[in-house]
Amino acid sequence: MNSSHSSKWATLAVVAILALAAVGTATAVQVTSDDVSSEAQVDEDYTATVTLGELYQNPDYTSWTLRGETELTDVTWTVTTTDTDTGNQIDRQSFDGQSFNYSNIDAEANDANQITIEVTGTVPEVENFTYAEEETFVVAALTQVRDGGTSNEIATREAHHYTEDSRAARQTIADAEAAIDEAAAAGGDTSTAESSVESAISAYEGENFENAQTLAERAQSEAESAEQSAASAQQRNQLLMYGGAAVLVLLLVGGGIYWYRQQQDDYSRLG
Template sequence: MTRTNLNRSSKLLALVACTLLLSAFAAPAAAVSVAEEDAPAEGEVGEQVSATVTLDELYKNPQWNTWSVTGQTNLTDVTWTVTYYDQTGSKVGSDEFDGQNFSGATVSSDDGVSEVDVKVTGTVPEVTEYQYEEEQSFLLMGLSQSRNGGASNAIQSWETHHYTTESADARAAIENAEAAIESAGGADTQQAEQSLTQAIRAFDGDNPDFDLATELANEAEQQAGSAQQSSQTMQMAMYAVGGLVALLVVAGGFFWYRSNQTTYDKLG
């Protein structure tokens, strides 16, 4: 290869490397900025909850002067409230929508809108399938921006853990059993671990038995405690035997020493 070709190849490689480096550090353009959010981390099935998100930087990335907010949720009996504010923080309008999906909340710089609050209120849905290893969650709120031409950008989504009183009690019992087994240390916890496995099996699935899961988990916790106590009793017994043996050795040595130090008067 000639020197000219080598130079061209080197420049090409350098250009490719520079491009890759810049693309690795370049931050993706956000559709809209989320200034504040107030969303519950969890909710009980059947409970009514609310979440509110404040949007700003409304006309950057992309530079759309007019667009619409769209929303989705897995809550039931849903009401959406979209409130618009100007640069002074004064309310300039609001819209309300019903249903798990809404669209048509128009954001426009011509109306002086610089900030938008989106609030969703509804009922926490049922859990379709339980898994102990992974807490169940549902879509609390998902927001996007869309334009009449069909273009759209996802803004952000929020997930929330949902549960029932029975599932929460069963989960807590299983967690306690796991902690008891772990704290049992070197004790024989095989029986407790078997009960724990059965408790988790009773918890999992689309038709769980939380009463059975709680009962088995409580048994596992008790079994782990008994195993730990038995192990400690055995250790104490071994220490006691070791102490007794040591005492006998010392006593035997003492008597041997005394017997060898005793002198007898053969003449009486």
């Protein structure tokens, strides 16, 4: 195959890929709006809402089931379908439990073109505390399921969950890290503070939040001391530099005066 044919086929392949990507985007069910808090405290009540549109854009899914799953506990789902053209509510159903299946989505059977899913429950416990990546749980995972078993993932929404103690410890560690960054930028030696904050993170991940806070506070204090030491050293260096410059000026002035007097003495002897 010559180079011109290769180029032609490569161009056609790129066009085909882009076309398929465009079709996939156009035919997917869309999240038109959501109200999902990104932060949630363990054992507190939590409510989130997700609204879906473009329900029948995929010609293979003109009649399908909506599946929902969550990691919330003591859960109630409320699913409402609406005809946005008229503003009429078509259907409203509630489900208990961490998952549900809602099957009344049919382009021919009703005029619904929007689905609103509300999930209410209790924020679950944190199974594993990790500092580098915030601990999250699944608020709602929504899937489009067609008769026969094929499915498309619509959307997944997650939130960071925490306890009162873990949140306080995480914030204290974050403050210490910020202080370390400032000290390092000022030229301070932050090695001691970095060691303390690493210990704080280890305590955090071991769920020893009180110790994590104590270590993080120590790290912040060490970082601030390092920044102050760097500032003092810089100030001393500036004073030494200014003092050296002043001595040099005095030497130059003194040398000039000495030279001038020597010249005057020479003129006097010649005269």
